[in-house]
Amino acid sequence: MSNPGETVHTTCPYCGVGCGVKVAIDADGNAQVAGDKTHPANYGRLCSKGAALGETLSLEDRLLYPEIAGQPVSWDEALHAVAEGFRRTLMEHGPDAIAFYVSGQLLTEDYYVANKLMKGGFGSANIDTNSRLCMSSSVAGHKRAFGSDTVPGCYEDLEEADLIVLVGSNLAWCHPVLYQRILAAREQRAGKPKLVVIDPRRTTTCDAAETHLSLKPGSDTALFNGLLIHLYQQDRLDPEFLEQHVAGFWSAYQAAKAVAPNVPTVAARTGLLESDIAEFYGSWGRTRKVVTIYSQGVNQSSHGSDKVNAIINCHLATGRIGQPGMGPFSITGQPNAMGGREVGGLANQLAAHMDFAPDEIERVQRFWQAPVIARHPGLKAVELFQAVADGRIKAIWIMGTNPVVSLPDADRVREALRHCPLVVVSDAIANTDTVRLAHIKLPALTWGEKEGTVTNSERRISRQRTFLPPPGAAKPDWWSMTQVARRLGFGALFPFESPAAIFREHAALSGFENAAYRPHPLHEGAAEGKKASCRDFDISALADLNDADYDALQPVQWPLPQSTPTDTARLFGVGGFFTADRKARCIAVGPRGPAHAVNEHFPLILNSGRIRDQWHTMTRTGKTARLTNHIPEPYLEIHPLDALACGVTENMLARVHSRWGEMIVRVRTSLEQQPGSVFVPMHWGSPLAPRGRINAAVNPVVDSVSGQPESKHTPVRVQAYRPSWHGFLLCREAIEPPEVEYRVSVRDRECWRYELAGESMVSHWPIWARDLLGDDPSWEWLEFADASAGRYRGAVLLDGRLRACLFVAPSHELPLRGWLAGLFAVQELDSAERASLLAGRPGQGQRDGGRIVCACFGIGLNTLTTAIREQRLTTPQAIGAALKAGTNCGSCVPELRQLIPQN
Ligand code: SF4
Numbered sequence: 001m002s003n004p005g006e007t008v009h010t011t012c013p014y015c016g017v018g019c020g021v022k023v024a025i026d027a028d029g030n031a032q033v034a035g036d037k038t039h040p041a042n043y044g045r046l047c048s049k050g051a052a053l054g055e056t057l058s059l060e061d062r063l064l065y066p067e068i069a070g071q072p073v074s075w076d077e078a079l080h081a082v083a084e085g086f087r088r089t090l091m092e093h094g095p096d097a098i099a100f101y102v103s104g105q106l107l108t109e110d111y112y113v114a115n116k117l118m119k120g121g122f123g124s125a126n127i128d129t130n131s132r133l134c135m136s137s138s139v140a141g142h143k144r145a146f147g148s149d150t151v152p153g154c155y156e157d158l159e160e161a162d163l164i165v166l167v168g169s170n171l172a173w174c175h176p177v178l179y180q181r182i183l184a185a186r187e188q189r190a191g192k193p194k195l196v197v198i199d200p201r202r203t204t205t206c207d208a209a210e211t212h213l214s215l216k217p218g219s220d221t222a223l224f225n226g227l228l229i230h231l232y233q234q235d236r237l238d239p240e241f242l243e244q245h246v247a248g249f250w251s252a253y254q255a256a257k258a259v260a261p262n263v264p265t266v267a268a269r270t271g272l273l274e275s276d277i278a279e280f281y282g283s284w285g286r287t288r289k290v291v292t293i294y295s296q297g298v299n300q301s302s303h304g305s306d307k308v309n310a311i312i313n314c315h316l317a318t319g320r321i322g323q324p325g326m327g328p329f330s331i332t333g334q335p336n337a338m339g340g341r342e343v344g345g346l347a348n349q350l351a352a353h354m355d356f357a358p359d360e361i362e363r364v365q366r367f368w369q370a371p372v373i374a375r376h377p378g379l380k381a382v383e384l385f386q387a388v389a390d391g392r393i394k395a396i397w398i399m400g401t402n403p404v405v406s407l408p409d410a411d412r413v414r415e416a417l418r419h420c421p422l423v424v425v426s427d428a429i430a431n432t433d434t435v436r437l438a439h440i441k442l443p444a445l446t447w448g449e450k451e452g453t454v455t456n457s458e459r460r461i462s463r464q465r466t467f468l469p470p471p472g473a474a475k476p477d478w479w480s481m482t483q484v485a486r487r488l489g490f491g492a493l494f495p496f497e498s499p500a501a502i503f504r505e506h507a508a509l510s511g512f513e514n515a516a517y518r519p520h521p522l523h524e525g526a527a528e529g530k531k532a533s534c535r536d537f538d539i540s541a542l543a544d545l546n547d548a549d550y551d552a553l554q555p556v557q558w559p560l561p562q563s564t565p566t567d568t569a570r571l572f573g574v575g576g577f578f579t580a581d582r583k584a585r586c587i588a589v590g591p592r593g594p595a596h597a598v599n600e601h602f603p604l605i606l607n608s609g610r611i612r613d614q615w616h617t618m619t620r621t622g623k624t625a626r627l628t629n630h631i632p633e634p635y636l637e638i639h640p641l642d643a644l645a646c647g648v649t650e651n652m653l654a655r656v657h658s659r660w661g662e663m664i665v666r667v668r669t670s671l672e673q674q675p676g677s678v679f680v681p682m683h684w685g686s687p688l689a690p691r692g693r694i695n696a697a698v699n700p701v702v703d704s705v706s707g708q709p710e711s712k713h714t715p716v717r718v719q720a721y722r723p724s725w726h727g728f729l730l731c732r733e734a735i736e737p738p739e740v741e742y743r744v745s746v747r748d749r750e751c752w753r754y755e756l757a758g759e760s761m762v763s764h765w766p767i768w769a770r771d772l773l774g775d776d777p778s779w780e781w782l783e784f785a786d787a788s789a790g791r792y793r794g795a796v797l798l799d800g801r802l803r804a805c806l807f808v809a810p811s812h813e814l815p816l817r818g819w820l821a822g823l824f825a826v827q828e829l830d831s832a833e834r835a836s837l838l839a840g841r842p843g844q845g846q847r848d849g850g851r852i853v854c855a856c857f858g859i860g861l862n863t864l865t866t867a868i869r870e871q872r873l874t875t876p877q878a879i880g881a882a883l884k885a886g887t888n889c890g891s892c893v894p895e896l897r898q899l900i901p902q903n
Contacts, residue, residue, distance in 0.1 A: 168297015
C-alpha cells in the first residue's frame with residue numbers, strides 16, 4: 001500500500017494492450033491516475049476506461065467478508081467448508097467431478113496456484129478460463145502453425161508496418177491505445193501504415209481506414225484462402241523461407257484452391273465486389289511490411305482456428321513474420337489472458353506451454369514433486385458447464401468471472417449452477433449473477449489491492465502493484481487457494497507466502513529441461529537420463545529474483561532464458577519454430593462456415609461484442625457516470641431496412657429471440673450495420689439490466705479445435721416489444737428498483753437513472769410513485785397526471801432541491817434525460833425550472849448536452865453537434881480547441897470525426 005505523495009507504477013486491469021499506469025494518492029486519500037510515460041505498451045497514453053480508473057475504486061458493491069449460505073463467517077470456517085466440500089467430492093466421485101473456472105482478470109501468480117492445485121493437487125485438468133471465450137482459437141491456430149502458442153511480433157510492428165489489415169477487430173473501441181499508436185505513426189510517416197478493415201460491420205475503427213471490406217459474416221477463410229492463391233499466382237511467395245522454415249504449403253494451397261480458386265469465387269463467397277478484393281490482394285501482395293491484426297471477430301467462431309490459420313498461412317508463405325513491421329498479430333481481450341496461457345490455465349494445456357504428451361506430464365510432475373497429476377485434457381468452458389448441468393461435475397470453484405452473464409446459452413449456465421451441489425465463488429463484487437448462486441463466497445482483492453504480474457498481447461510481463469489497503473477481510477486468490485490446498489493435505493506443493501515466491505517457481509518451471517534457447521537443443525539442461533524439450537515460453541532468467549527485484553521488476557518481453565536475459569521483441573524471423581523439425585506448418589483450411597444458418601424463423605445474424613467505455617460485466621466501469629453516459633442502455637444496432645421488416649423503429653424496445661433464449665433491448669438503426677446482421681453489446685447483467693443479458697440468446701456451438709464459442713453468429717428474430725407504459729426515474733440516491741418487465745439502472749452524474757417499461761397497467765401513478773420512493777411531510781411533490789392519456793410527470797423536492805423525478809408515457813417518446821439529470825446539481829430550483837419539470841421539456845436557457853461522447857471532459861452529443869454547426873468546426877482539432885473534447889485520452893476522436901460530415 002502506498003502513502004500520500006508516493007507514486008506507484010502499475011498496469012491497467014482492462015484490455016490486453018496492458019498499459020502502464022501511474023497512481024498517486026493525494027492528501028485526501030484519492031487516487032490520481034495517469035498514463036505511465038515509461039511503459040513501452042502505451043508511453044503515457046490511456047483510453048477513456050484507463051483514464052477513469054480513479055473513479056472506480058469505491059467499496060460500494062464489494063464482497064468484504066466470507067459467507068456460507070448467505071451468512072458471514074470467518075475465513076477459517078469458509079476455508080474449512082471449501083476444503084471439506086472438495087475432499088468429499090474427490091472421495092465420492094473422483095477428481096474429474098471437480099472443476100475450476102477462472103479468469104483473464106487473475107494475476108499470473110493466482111493463475112499458477114489455481115492450475116497447480118487442479119492439475120497437481122486433485123489430478124484433474126478440469127480448469128478452464130474465460131479466456132476460452134476470447135482467444136482460444138488464436139492459441140489453437142498458433143500451436144498448429146508454430147508448434148507453440150507464440151505471438152511472433154510486438155507493438156512497434158504496428159508503427160513500422162506499411163499496411164495493417166484489421167480482421168474482426170474494432171481496435172478503436174476495444175484496444176484504443178494501440179489504435180492511437182497507429183494513428184500517431186501515420187502522422188509521422190506520411191499516412192503509413194495504410195489501414196484495411198475487414199468486418200461485416202462498419203465500426204468506428206473504419207473511420208481512419210483507407211478500405212473497409214464489409215464481407216459476409218463468417219467468410220473470412222474464403223477471403224484469406226483466396227489471398228493465398230493470389231500470392232502464389234502473382235509470384236509473391238518467399239521460396240527460400242518456405243523451403244527452409246515451412247512445411248505443408250502445398251496441402252494448404254490445394255485446400256485454398258478448392259475453396260477460393262479465383263476472385264469471382266471469393267466474391268461470391270464473401271459478398272464483396274471483385275474489384276475491392278483484387279485491390280486488397282494486390283496491396284497485400286505488393287507490401288512487404290504488412291501486419292494482420294485479428295481479434296474476437298476471428299476467434300469467436302465455430303471455425304475460428306481455421307480463420308487464424310488462413311491468415312497465418314499467408315504470412316508464412318511470404319516469409320512476412322518476425323521481422324520489423326510484419327507478421328500475424330493476435331490481440332487479446334483481457335489484461336492477463338496471456339499470463340493464463342503461460343501457466344497452463346486452459347483445460348487443454350498442462351503448464352508452462354507444455355501439454356499432455358507423456359514426457360511433458362512426467363516432467364511437470366517431477367518438477368512439482370506432485371503425488372498425482374492430470375494425464376489428459378480437461379473440459380473446456382462450454383462443455384465444463386454442460387458437465388455441471390448434467391451432474392458430472394459436482395463441485396466448482398469460480399474465480400473473478402461471471403459466467404452466468406458471459407457464457408453463451410447463459411440461462412442454462414444459471415440453471416446448471418443452481419443445481420450444482422457445491423458452488424464456491426471468489427470475487428471482489430458482492431452481487432453479480434454468478435456470486436448470487438454461490439454456496440460459499442470468498443472475498444477477493446481487486447486492482448490496486450493485489451500484487452503480481454500480467455502479460456500483455458506482445459508477450460510483455462508487467463507488474464500490478466498495490467496502492468490501497470485490503471478492504472474488510474478480502475484476501476488474494478493465491479492465498480485462499482493455498483490455504484485450501486494445505487487443508488486438503490497438499491501443503492508440500494503450496495509453501496508460498498508471497499506472490500514473489502510463486503513467480504519464482506513459475507519462472508523456474510518455464511526453464512526446466514527447456515533447451516529452446518540453448519546452443520545444443522534437445523540435450524543440454526535435462527536431468528540425468530531425461531531428454532530436454534524445446535519450448536517457446538522460457539522466463540528462467542527471472543527465476544532467481546529476490547523479493548526486492550520482483551518488486552522493482554520493469555516491463556519485459558519473453559522469452560527470457562537464463563542465457564539471454566533481455567527483451568525479445570520478435571520471434572521466427574529466421575525460422576526456429578517449435579515443432580520437431582523446427583519448421584512452421586501451413587494448415588489446409590477447408591470450407592467450414594458458421595454452425596447455424598439463418599432460416600425463416602430466425603432470419604438475422606446476431607453479433608455480440610464490446611463498446612468503447614465498458615469492460616466485461618461493468619462491475620468496475622459501471623461505477624462512473626463519465627463511462628456509463630456514453631452508451632447508457634443495452635442496444636440493438638440494426639440496418640434501417642431490417643428494422644422496417646421487423647417492425648421496429650429508432651429508440652423503441654425490441655425482443656431479440658434465438659433458439660436458446662431472449663433479451664429486451666433498445667433499438668438503434670444504423671447504416672453501418674450490414675443488412676441481415678444485428679449487433680448487441682455483451683456487457684449488461686441482471687443487477688443493472690435483468691432482461692439485457694445478450695448471452696441468454698447466444699449460440700453455445702464451439703470451434704471443434706479450440707472449444708471457443710461462436711459468439712459472433714447466432715440466428716435470431718427481432719420483434720417489437722410493446723409494453724403498456726414506458727418511463728424513467730431519476731433519483732439522487734440509489735433505490736431498490738421496481739420489479740417491472742424492462743429495467744436498466746444507470747449511474748448518472750449526480751443521480752441514478754432507471755429506464756423502465758411495464759406490461760401491467762398502473763391505475764394511479766401518484767400512488768405508485770409514493771410506494772416506490774416513499775413519502776415524507778417535508779417533501780414537496782410537483783405532479784402532472786393525465787390518466788386517460790397514460791401520462792404522468794412527478795418530481796420530489798426537499799428544501800427546493802430535486803430529490804427524484806418520474807416520467808411515464810404510453811410510448812418511448814419521453815423527455816430528455818440529460819437536461820433533467822443536470823437539475824440535480826441545482827441547489828434550489830427556481831420557478832422556471834419547476835415549470836419545465838412539469839412541462840417535461842427544458843425551458844429557455846436550459847440545455848440538454850445529450851449522451852456523453854467525450855468521457856474525459858463530459859461533452860455530450862448535443863453540445864458537439866451544436867458547436868460543429870454554429871462554429872463551423874471541420875476537424876477534430878477544431879472541436880478540441882473549441883470544447884476540449886478529444887484532447888485528453890483521444891478515445892472519442894473517431895466519433896468526433898464521424899460527427900463532422902453528419903452535421
Ligand atoms: Fe487500459 Fe485502455 Fe490501455 Fe486497454 S487501452 S490497457 S483499457 S488504458
